Amino acid sequence: MALDSVHNRMFVPEPGNIRVLVYQLDEKGHHVRHTADHVVGHRSLLGRRRQSEVNRTDGAGGAETGLAFDNVHQRLFVRDRNRILIFDAHPDRLQDYPAATHVIGQPDFETLTPGTSRNKFRGAELIIDDANQRLFLEDGERILVFDIDPARLANFPDALFVIGQPDFESRLQGLGPNRFTRAHGLALDPDEQRLFVSDQRNNRILVFNVHPSRLANNPDAVAVMGQPDFYTNTSRFAGARALPEDRRGARQITPGGLDYDPVHKRLFVSQLVDNRIMVFDAAPGTMKNNPDAIAVLGQPDFDTFDPQISQTRFSFPKDPSLDPGKQVLYVSEGFPGGNRVIAFDISPENLRNGAPAIDVIGHVDDMGKDDFDRRMANDRLDARTATMTRAVALDPVDHRLWLADEYNNRVLGFQLDRQNRLLERKARWVFGQEDFYRARAERSVTGIKIPLALAYDPVDKRLYLGDGWNDRVLIYDVHPDRLSEGGNQKAIVVLGQPDFDTQDPRPLQNRFNFAVDLGNGIASNRLPVGIAIDAERRRAFISDGGNNRVLIFDIDKNRLQNGADAIGVLGQSNFTSTGARLTADGLSSPSHLDYDPDHDRLFVVDNRNQRVLVYNAAPDKISNGMAAGVVIGQPDFTSTARLRAATKVTTTFTGGNRVTSPHDMRSPNGIAYDRVKQRLYVADQGNDRVLVFDAAPNRLKNYPGALAALGQRTLESHSDQVTADISAQDQLYDPRGIAFDSGNQQLYVTDSHWARLMVFNFPATSRRLQVPAHGITMFSSLDPTVALQSPDMKSGYGKLRSGADANGLYFLARSTRFMDPLMEQESRVLLSQTGMQLRPPARHALVFVDRRNGGRTTVSIVNPVDQRITAKLTLRSEDGTMGTSSLTLQPRESRTTDVAELIAGSFEVAALQIESENPVFVTAWSRIENKDGEELLTALPVVSGRPEQPATVLPNITVGGGYQTDVLLLNPNPEAARGVLALFDETGKEIQSQAYAVAPGAVSVWQPSDAGLIPRLRYAVLRPVSGPTPVTASLVRRSDDGLVTMTGAGEANNLLRAQIPVNTMPDLIRHARRTVLHLVIANSDRQGASVRFILRNLDGQEIDRLEELFLPGMQRDFTLGILFDRTKFAGSITIISDIAVAVSARQITTNVRGDEILTEIPVLHGTTPAPLVFPYVDGEGHSTQLYVVSDDETDMDSQIDFFKTDGNTLEVILR
Secondary structure, X not given: OEEEOOOOEEEEEEHHXXXXXXXXXXXXXXXXXXXXXXXXXXXXXXXXXXXXOOOOOOOOOOOXXXXXXXXXXXXXXXXXXXXXXXXXXXXXXXXXXXXXXXEEOOOOOOOOOOOOXXXXXXXXXXEEEXXXXXXXXXXXXXXXXXXXXXXXXXXXXXOOEEEOOOOOOOOOOOOOOOOOOOEEEEEEEOOOOEEEEEEHHHOEEEEEEOOOOOOOOOOOOOEEEOOOOOOOOOOOOOOOOOOHHHOOOOOOOOOXXXXXXXXXXXXXXXXXXXXXXXXXXXXXXXXXXXXXXXXXXXXOOOOOOOOOOOOOOOOOOOOEEEEOOOOEEXXXXXXXXXXEEEEEEOOOOOOOOOOOOOEEEOOEOOOOOEOOOOOOHHXXXXXXXXXXXXXXXXXXXXXXXEEEEHHHOEEEEEEEOOOOOEOOOOOOEEEEOOOOOOOXXXXXXXXXXXXXXXXXXXXXXXXXXXXXXXXXXXXXXXXXXXXXXXXXXXXXXXXXXXXXXXXXXXXXXXXXXXXXXXXXXXXXXXXXXXXXXXXXXXXXXXXXXHHOEEEEEEOOOOOOOOOOOOXXXXXXXXXXXXXXXXXXXXXXXXXXXXXXXXXXXXXXXXXXXXXXXXXXXXXXOOOOOOOOOEEEOOXXXXXXXXXXXXXXXXEEEOOEEEEEXXXXXXXXXXXXXXXXXXXXXXXXXXXXXXXXXXXXOOOOOOOOOOOEEEXXXXXOOOOOHHHHOOOOOOOOOOEEXXXXXXXXXXXXXXXXXXXXXXXXXXXXXXEEEEEOOOOEEEEEXXXXXXXXXXXXXXXXXXXXXXXXXXXXXXXXXXXXXXXXXXXXXXEEEEEEEXXXXXXXXXXXXXXXXXXXXXXXXEEEEXXXXXXXXXXXXXXXXXXXXXXXXXXXXXOOOXXXXXXXXXXXXXXXXXXXXXXXXXXXXXXXXXXXXXXXXXXXXXXXXXXXXOOOOOOOEEEEEEXXXXXXXXXXXXXXXXXXXXXXXXXXXXXXXEEEEEEEEEOOOEEEEEOOOOOOOOOEXXXXXXXXXXXXXXXXXXXXXXXXXXXXXXXXXXXXXXXXXXXXXXEOOOOOOOOEEEXXXXXXEEOOOOOOEEEEEEEEEOOOOEEEEEEEEEOOOOEEEEEHHHHHOOOOOEEEEEEEEEEEEEEEEEEEEEEOOOOEEEEEEOOEOOOEOOOEEEEXXXXXXXXXXXXXXXXXXXXEEEEEEEEEOOOOEOXXXXX
16 A cells, blocks of 8 residues: 555555555545545446556556555556556546556556566565655565656666665575565665565565665665574464464564554564564664564454454455554555455554554445445455355255355355256355355354365265364255255364364364465465265265375264264375375375265375375275375376476466466366266366366276366467456366266356356257256256357257147347446346247248338248158238248258248238148247347247137237337138227227238238327237138337337237246346336136236245236236235246136346346247247357246156257257
């Protein structure tokens, strides 16, 4: 951070979003507003991004410590990688997203090259000497000193002096009065002109006299703090994880970030991994070597070190910043700390051990007041979000998913559907917290701290949780009958500790030492905890990373108890050895595990040895300290070489060179076994991918090559998309824990950098499904956002085969992607979603063709048989025949085309008659542009065959308020149809009528009159006079200075029983603000109707029911919320009436742009003999959804096969 003591401002770097935030402070040093006033390095305060550009406006805030403020000339100095940007920050001139005035370290604003010279550096921390206009820049093994006087400053200046090196080109390390091994913090005593430099790896602070008259290159320090002399390097404090007997010098200096109080001559030293700020007397006359601290902040005493978030406690504090005039110390806690800045009163009369903070920036409570207990960035802590997801476990029987949210000290539990898919993205259960809105770190029967591993026992229905910081594994009873929703869940057993309150990390038969700390389990590439369950033989395998071993436990519930002894050990020959080894029987920080129950194999991620070991874990084969049988990731059991195979390539990435090959891994983490296809999935975290290996026992050998890589383009490549700030569906960034669903062939991956759970389904040409009695099974294509490959569009058709008559519908959706210029977040914008019922094939079909307002009509015809057919096409307008044509289809061929390409002609509306010697499947939809020039898809009515008694009541005719409804009359019969069409209001009063006459094979369109500024609901009744009754349908449009949305309503119906699929849950395609389902029912009869509504979930279980009375002639509109007090739901509504009523279901989705998108939901009644065919399209903004519905008393087994347009099989990915 940096402080403007003249105008009371604080500059806070936010490296996660590559920006600097500017806060106004009051005269006491408290923040004036909860939000920042300005932003540097970013276009707005709302935007978020991970990577920066190289210019004069972007890139500010690239480091948490690289800020300094010139109080004399009101300039802000910001370290951005290998350069320093300088901004004019005077309050009269500062605006959001300012341009830098100068650059230090590079020749111009567009260059960014590292170097070690007089004008190039890799620097980190900065400090300014206001009085002498000098900038001190820490650059690893040296300190550079620049003249920054505005009168002399120019771009790319040379440094005046170098401290810590004999010249400007050297980077020597060592002890002595003029060397550093790793410089870090800087602090300046402006009165005595002393520069304090934290020399971290030498465990000391060097003090230099930097008075302008005495400073020269390579000066000797005048004093040393933390060591008895300049040539000694004795470490003091052994770390927060050390046992009490191993801790030494807990009150002495361990170097970190620094700041100096010139008023009371005190030095403030941050100790990030020990979660505290130490205060030392640094007065020139009394300062001594190895001094004891006089006070500690962030902890209650000198012997407490746990990371906590509160008004008195720290979690990984960064470098301190001090305002000596106000006697206020500011401490930032960025990631992985508390995402806040807290302020302390450090006046001598108020400074004491564990003193409470007086102010906090970054968190507010529900009342809008400062909140010292919150931790989550942007206060986004709820049941839908997670940060630093590290582990995942699947319950495949009761369909639940458990997700470890390490950062928030909790595990979230989600209910899945029958296919183990995440339907509702809101967790139902939380472990480790009392509710979804807290992130406290505790050690108790209900609390946890840094959860890093999960496993599920399907036999006893228990969840095993690796509680990393507390060195224990907690076991929870999660039986569905006993697990209550929400939090405050109590563990029933603890392993690794004698009880729920003890932490004793020793190498014993009944203890764990996971050694979790910053850099090991926290903000690191290692997860030193893992759990695997052998459900059949009642064993649990648990990685004990700090002791470099895997312990084996008997988990029979009649014998399992707190603090149970392990029954076996791998990686060590006994229960007290702890050494890390690179051998066939050794381990080095073992991580996640998985178990193959069919062949009794244990897969162990041996993280530090960059490999996976495979053990024969059969009870009659396993023994303490036994050797593994197979190694994956290394050529043998004693090698870590990575440059052996000729297939290896080296790719350059930010931070160095990376070896990427099908054989090698870089920091493996998660692991999962597919027992169906005998494949092993390994999260290769360092290469941002998941490797897939053939793990069949008879084929698995040492150093196998992977079959495929998920998250990368090829097995030899590493994408630079992550450095371009692109998050896509085919890309991984920091994958950790994984789980595999063998039954449904789904892979769950915790993609930690993006704080998300990725679910991968694999390409297949068919999909088996079981539809529960009275239930629904849904599938959708992806229309994926991809970064590693070019997006492509797949089209063809799907064929539903079932052992019983089926029913269902499909949707075609059209969407686009939108990048918010201020938020810099991409969203999917739903443009249209149109639904059609699955229809049987027919020899005769009549299609409504609409070319009004520049629209086009697309017709899809599928030949389902294994012989060639020829279809006759006849196009008729209201005025008569316009033309004929024919279409030949090869066996199983699908043809999708614009009607205008089949038969030419000039018309607005018409009917296309299709006749074939064999039944064909016919669907049609309209393509029309909305007011923004975006394409909308709308289902058009298709009459299959010649219905004997078409329904005569058409509900839900919306007019007025921008709505326009077309009533369509289609006559598929060889005789003309005549009659009267009457329009009624919701009370049954006739308000309009129109005579109709529809020629054979033709269509007639009637538009009811506009009802004014307010939308009104009507219904129509058909009164035939002569000839057959035409089929009645409708099209609904809504306009607002141009077309917004259009939907094709279903055909008229008069039903005693109907079933309506419901899904108002948001998903990847229908990414929207809200979705509301409207049910409209019209009773045109002269008698009242009693209508029963039954709400069922996807599994067909009844959730609720009610009954409503409809008076004669009445039409009523219900929402899901009105009927059942629900807004987000997936399932179905069954409607049963004692008198035939007309039913309409319409979904209104408000997309992220605020447009209301209409979707008519086909009303299902009866069943249709299988097979049923539907068009399939995916990609380039198109997607397909399928709903298979059962109204039977028993489960229905079905299968979907997919075909290309030429009839060959098509591989698709469904979710």
